[in-house]
Structure formats: C-alpha cells, structure tokens
Amino acid sequence: MNLQSDITTIKGVGEKSATLFHKLHIESVKDLLFYFPRDYETFEEPVWIKDAKADEICTLRVFVCGAPTLKKVRNLSILNVFCKDSTGTVKITFFNMPYMKNILKSGQEYLFRGILRKDHTMEQPKIYKEEEYRKLLPFIQPRYSLTKGLSNQAISKAMRNLLSLCPLPEDILPQKIKEEAGLMDYREALHNIHFPENEGKLLKARNRLVFDEFFYFMLMLHRSREITGQAENQFSMIETAESRRFLEKLPFKLTKAQSKVMEEIKEDMTGNHVMSRLIQGDVGSGKTIVAFYALLLCISNGYQGAFMAPTEVLARQHFETLNKMTRDYGLPFKPVILTGSQTASAKKEVYAQIESGEANLIIGTHAVIQDKVSYKNLALVVTDEQHRFGVRQRDALRNKGREPHVLVMSATPIPRTLAIILYGDLQISVIDELPAGRKQIKNCVVGTEYRPKAYEFITRQVRENRQVYCICPMVEEGELDNCENVMDYTEKLKAVLPKEFRIASLHGKMRPSDKNRIMEDFSAGNIDVLVSTTVIEVGINVPNATVMMVENAERFGLAQLHQLRGRVGRGDAQSYCIFMQGGGSEETKKRLEILNQSNDGFFIASEDLRLRGPGDFFGVRQSGEFSFTLGDIYRDADILKKAADAVKQNEEELFSADFIKKFKEQNGSYKWNFVDFGTI
Numbered sequence: 128m129n130l131q132s133d134i135t136t137i138k139g140v141g142e143k144s145a146t147l148f149h150k151l152h153i154e155s156v157k158d159l160l161f162y163f164p165r166d167y168e169t170f171e172e173p174v175w176i177k178d179a180k181a182d183e184i185c186t187l188r189v190f191v192c193g194a195p196t197l198k199k200v201r202n203l204s205i206l207n208v209f210c211k212d213s214t215g216t217v218k219i220t221f222f223n224m225p226y227m228k229n230i231l232k233s234g235q236e237y238l239f240r241g242i243l244r245k246d247h248t249m250e251q252p253k254i255y256k257e258e259e260y261r262k263l264l265p266f267i268q269p270r271y272s273l274t275k276g277l278s279n280q281a282i283s284k285a286m287r288n289l290l291s292l293c294p295l296p297e298d299i300l301p302q303k304i305k306e307e308a309g310l311m312d313y314r315e316a317l318h319n320i321h322f323p324e325n326e327g328k329l330l331k332a333r334n335r336l337v338f339d340e341f342f343y344f345m346l347m348l349h350r351s352r353e354i355t356g357q358a359e360n361q362f363s364m365i366e367t368a369e370s371r372r373f374l375e376k377l378p379f380k381l382t383k384a385q386s387k388v389m390e391e392i393k394e395d396m397t398g399n400h401v402m403s404r405l406i407q408g409d410v411g412s413g414k415t416i417v418a419f420y421a422l423l424l425c426i427s428n429g430y431q432g433a434f435m436a437p438t439e440v441l442a443r444q445h446f447e448t449l450n451k452m453t454r455d456y457g458l459p460f461k462p463v464i465l466t467g468s469q470t471a472s473a474k475k476e477v478y479a480q481i482e483s484g485e486a487n488l489i490i491g492t493h494a495v496i497q498d499k500v501s502y503k504n505l506a507l508v509v510t511d512e513q514h515r516f517g518v519r520q521r522d523a524l525r526n527k528g529r530e531p532h533v534l535v536m537s538a539t540p541i542p543r544t545l546a547i548i549l550y551g552d553l554q555i556s557v558i559d560e561l562p563a564g565r566k567q568i569k570n571c572v573v574g575t576e577y578r579p580k581a582y583e584f585i586t587r588q589v590r591e592n593r594q595v596y597c598i599c600p601m602v603e604e605g606e607l608d609n610c611e612n613v614m615d616y617t618e619k620l621k622a623v624l625p626k627e628f629r630i631a632s633l634h635g636k637m638r639p640s641d642k643n644r645i646m647e648d649f650s651a652g653n654i655d656v657l658v659s660t661t662v663i664e665v666g667i668n669v670p671n672a673t674v675m676m677v678e679n680a681e682r683f684g685l686a687q688l689h690q691l692r693g694r695v696g697r698g699d700a701q702s703y704c705i706f707m708q709g710g711g712s713e714e715t716k717k718r719l720e721i722l723n724q725s726n727d728g729f730f731i732a733s734e735d736l737r738l739r740g741p742g743d744f745f746g747v748r749q750s751g752e753f754s755f756t757l758g759d760i761y762r763d764a765d766i767l768k769k770a771a772d773a774v775k776q777n778e779e780e781l782f783s784a785d786f787i788k789k790f791k792e793q794n795g796s797y798k799w800n801f802v803d804f805g806t807i
C-alpha cells in the first residue's frame with residue numbers, strides 16, 4: 128500500500144464501503160490520510176443522574192424500566208423509554224428508530240451517552256456496552272464527518288490501518304523553518320491529529336498542519352504575485368453615457384461608500400494599469416450593484432465581462448437580477464449563464480456565443496474560467512463572495528491571453544494586517560456603511576424549551592405571507608452527535624406546523640439541479656419554510672424572508688452566524704433572528720449574546736476569538752470563505768503571520784529547483800483545499 132493506492136487496499140475497506148468513502152470524496156489512501164477529524168471526544172466515567180450537569184454531554188449507566196412506547200406523528204416515529212439509576216429517572220427518546228423497541232429490554236443495564244436536559248430527558252443518545260465503553264475511556268477519540276452507512280468507528284479503524292501500514296509522506300519543510308517556527312515533525316503530526324497521545328501533542332500536531340496549510344497557500348500566492356507585477360491596462364475604457372444614466376435611474380440613493388468605490392473602479396479601469404481590487408463590505412452593504420456598475424462600464428466599452436459566484440444557486444440569482452435590469456433599464460447586456468450542471472449541448476451553445484462575442488456578460492460558477500471557454504475579448508472578471516478565485520483564476524486567464532481587470536467581493540470581515548497578507552496582490556476598498564432606512568434585525572438567543580413559542584411565531588409570520596429559514600448543522604442523521612439535521616428536522620416541522628405550510632429542505636449533498644429548483648421556488652415565494660444547511664449562507668437575496676432560525680447555534684462561529692443573519696432584513700419588513708442553543712454552557716450563551724450587541728461583522732469575529740481563547744478549537748468554524756481544512760484565519764492569525772514570514776524570508780531556497788522538485792514529487796498536482804499544488 129502507498130499513498131496513491133486505492134482506498135480498497137486498506138484492510139477492511141471493501142467495494143461496498145468504498146462507495147461510501149467516495150461520498151466523502153475519499154478515493155485514495157492519501158485522501159483518507161488528509162481526512163482530518165472535525166472534532167474530538169473525551170470520554171469520562173459514567174455519572175449518576177443526580178450529578179449530571181444539565182445541557183451537557185454525559186454518560187449515564189441506567190437500567191430500562193418498563194417497555195418502550197412507540198408512537199407515530201405523520202412521518203416521524205417517536206420511541207420513548209424510561210430509565211433509572213439509584214439517584215433518579217430519565218426519559219430517553221429515539222426518532223425514526225422503531226427497531227429500538229425490540230432491542231431495549233426492561234430491567235437491562237445500558238450506557239447512554241448524550242445531552243441530559245434540565246427536565247431529565249435525553250434525545251437520540253448513543254448506546255454502549257460496558258466493555259466497549261471501557262476501551263474508549265483513556266483516550267482522546269477523533270470524530271469524523273460521516274455519511275449515512277459509514278460510522279465513526281469504521282473510519283477510525285481504516286485510519287488506524289493506514290497509519291500503521293502505509294509509509295507516510297516525508298517531511299520536506301526545510302529544517303531551519305521548522306526550528307524557527309517551533310514545529311512538530313510532519314509524520315508525528317499526522318499521527319497525532321488523528322489519534323492524539325495527549326492534549327499537548329494534539330495542539331502541536333494541529334499547529335504544524337495549520338502552518339503547512341498556510342505556508343503552501345502563501346507560497347502559491349507569492350509565486351503568482353511575482354508573475355503578476357503591475358501589468359499594463361490593455362483594455363482601456365472611458366466613462367460611457369450608459370454607465371452614467373444607469374446611476375441616475377437607480378430606484379434608491381447610493382450610499383456614500385458605494386459611490387466612492389464606484390469612483391475607484393472607474394479610475395482603475397480607465398487608467399494605465401490592470402485593476403486588481405477587493406471590495407470588502409459587510410452583508411447587506413450593497414456590493415452587487417457596485418459589481419453591476421463595473422460590468423456595465425466594461426460592456427458599454429465594447430468588451431466582455433464575467434461574473435463568478437461560489438454556488439450555482441447564487442449564480443442563477445445574479446443571472447435573474449441582471450436579466451431584469453437589462454430589460455428595466457435598457458442596458459446593453461447580453462447575458463448568458465454557464466454552470467457545471469448544464470447539459471453538454473447547452474454548454475456547447477453557450478461556448479459558441481462567448482467565442483463569437485454574441486454574449487457579452489457571462490455569469491456562472493467557476494465553469495466560466497475553465498479551459499473549454501474561449502472569450503472574444505474578456506476585459507473584466509468579478510468574483511462574488513469568493514476570494515479564492517482571485518489567485519488561480521488570474522493564472523488561468525493569463526494563459527488565455529490578455530490579462531483582464533479583476534474585482535473580488537467579500538463579506539468576510541478581516542483585520543487590515545491579515546488582509547494585507549491574504550490579499551496582498553489586491554488593492555482594498557471598503558464599503559463601511561449600510562443603506563439608509565434598514566430596520567434593525569431583532570435577535571434572541573434561546574434554549575430548546577423555547578421551540579414551541581418559536582414555532583408559533585413562525586406560524587404567524589408565514590400567515591402574514593413572510594418566509595422563513597431554518598438552519599441545521601447537519602444534512603442527515605449521524606454526521607455529528609446531538610445536532611439537528613436537515614432531513615429529520617424537515618419532517619419534524621411538517622408534523623408541528625400547520626398542514627398547509629409548504630416546507631422544503633436544501634443541502635449541499637443534493638443534485639445541483641434540485642438545489643436550483645428549490646432555491647428558485649423559495650425566491651418565487653412558493654416555499655414558506657426552507658430547512659437548510661449553511662449552503663444558503665453566501666449571498667442569497669430573498670427580501671421577503673423575515674425569520675432566520677438557527678438550530679444548534681453553538682456549533683457555529685459567530686462570524687458565520689452573522690452571515691446567516693444577513694440573509695434576512697433585506698427588505699422593508701421587520702426581520703427576526705432566533706439563535707437556538709442546543710447545548711453548551713453559560714459561556715456559550717455569553718458568546719452567542721455578542722450577536723445581540725453588535726451588527727458589525729468585524730467586531731463580532733474579534734470578540735468571538737477573545738472569548739474562546741486560543742486553545743479552544745473544537746468544532747466551531749468561523750467562515751466559509753476562508754475554509755482551510757484546519758486553519759482559521761482569526762484564531763490562527765499568529766501562525767498565518769509566521770507562515771507568511773517564512774515564505775518571504777526563505778524565498779530563494781523555496782523557489783530553488785531542489786525544493787520545488789521535492790515538493791512536486793510529493794504532491795504532484797494534488798489539490799488540498801484551495802492550495803492548487805499544480806500552480807506552484
């Protein structure tokens with residue numbers, strides 16, 4: 128077995144489980160090695176019911192008293208069973224697991240692990256046998272993201288086999304860099320990230336791997352910066368009558384910040400050098416219109432412009448909006464959409480229109496910069512909510528001929544010092560002002576006992592023809608312990624909300640065409656309540672949606688919750704945000720309360736970091752946009768700075784043929800996150 132081998136070469140992974148691994152994008156042994164735990168669990172001795180802390184995970188050793196009862200509420204089966212130890216009684220509930228009725232025998236003893244609520248109930252606990260639990264006790268156990276049919280145990284077992292039998296990648300980082308940054312050996316880090324010997328080693332292992340992640344990212348950035356320099360503007364433009372008229376006809380008054388940024392863009396594109404500009408602006412600050420202005424300027428000068436979005440759903444929404452604007456304002460746009468899920472023949476037709484210049488505004492996902500697309504005269508590329516296109520895309524486009532202007536839009540609030548590192552090749556504009564007249568969103572942080580009230584509230588809003596988002600951290604049961612999942616939650620809501628409400632679900636594992644359909648239905652007002660994962664986090668604009676309810680809010684980073692909140696309050700109506708805390712302590716609550724105090728994304732992210740402290744890195748992800756596998760730009764800002772320095776100071780050695788050769792041998796064109804090793 129080596130790293131390139133197929134996953135089935137691992138003992139115990141057969142054809143059948145291989146298909147499940149494929150669902151997690153694990154094809155090779157190497158993919159598995161880099162499938163890091165999303166979380167860890169430390170098992171403790173079972174506790175007495177009376178000693179268990181409310182709303183926290185614990186293990187109870189109890190015996191079943193009486194037969195379990197099973198009832199059905201529409202599609203949901205609910206099984207209740209009472210259990211006891213010598214200090215108290217708990218009611219345990221299982222959803223959609225009717226077969227438990229035959230497994231749980233009255234009088235028998237079990238270990239149940241889950242969150243014990245104040246009212247002495249526990250939902251969906253894990254069940255262990257005594258000897259099985261003993262084995263877990265002394266170690267920190269990895270928890271992987273799962274898919275239905277593939278258990279944490281199965282992944283752990285495959286991982287153990289891999290680590291004991293497969294030669295791990297050599298540590299190629301120069302000794303000097305390792306010493307200066309105080310890094311753990313690479314192989315030791317790979318072992319400890321999966322199966323930590325202790326907490327100290329886990330921390331060091333994580334530091335090392337985060338360092339590498341940032342380091343190679345910086346290396347790539349550095350390299351691409353070196354090539355770019357300050358290129359000459361080969362698409363000179365002038366301000367056109369159309370672009371001026373467009374601004375006069377807008378139905379609202381631009382904010383000062385929007386006008387300023389539009390002015391900067393105009394100066395760039397009519398100037399001597401190619402534009403490379405980042406627009407940072409909090410959710411709802413009105414970045415889209417600024418992008419449209421840039422596209423209009425470009426197109427009314429006779430060139431083509433491309434607009435890239437991170438998801439098809441968002442691309443489609445921009446396409447609709449631009450079509451409408453083209454009609455309403457008589458703009459010279461001839462828009463087409465290009466996405467991965469289109470049929471080959473549809474794509475071919477679009478390619479032809481792009482090549483002939485018949486289409487001048489190309490909207491889509493990263494499909495718009497793929498090799499197959501050849502442009503007649505592409506002069507501007509705008510990327511929405513996705514900085515990572517910035518680097519790769521320019522490389523790809525440079526290879527296609529002349530270098531177009533680039534505009535990157537981001538709602539991720541980043542402190543200036545980090546922005547300079549991460550976006551060093553871009554000029555930065557900030558939209559630091561929201562459009563006037565927006566109503567403040569009303570927030571609350573509540574426990575799960577508030578659910579009935581929340582559902583009543585949602586019912587009233589839907590009856591007033593408003594729409595609602597419900598966010599769950601998981602897609603389906605079993606990916607994470609003690610968290611709500613989209614599939615079951617949708618059923619739950621169908622059971623508790625009025626029958627006539629139209630409730631649908633949306634998540635990342637759906638086929639793109641299904642996702643699009645659901646999102647279009649929601650936009651058109653044909654769905655009242657949308658149960659979703661964070662796939663709706665970026666960019667979506669449905670002004671009629673007025674309620675955002677987030678289940679297991681404690682599982683999200685505050686910056687991410689802030690992005691989610693940005694999906695409501697986009698119209699004239701009062702909007703509401705309900706953060707439902709499914710677990711965690713008083714401290715968690717305090718952390719979530721920050722969202723009540725502030726609406727400033729940057730303040731929220733930095734407060735979150737301050738409260739959690741640098742050692743706390745389990746389970747909370749800060750931002751979708753900079754989704755490094757392990758690294759978090761806020762929490763790991765120090766490592767990011769170190770990695771950036773290491774690249775800068777060792778430039779010569781790192782770009783020597785020797786290092787690049789070693790590096791390529793090890794990684795080939797392997798893509799890890801958005802570090803595309805092929806481009807180094």
Ligand code: ADP
Pocket residue numbers: 379380381382385408409410411412413414415416538562563666668670697
């Ligand atoms: P984001 O910056 O999050 O991408 P959008 O560009 O989607 O925000 O804008 C959010 C909403 O605000 C849209 O419905 C848009 O039409 C509206 N909007 C943008 N600029 C203004 C403005 N100056 N005044 C009023 N509404 C605006």
Ligand code: MG
Pocket residue numbers: 414415511512666
């Ligand atoms: Mg947007």
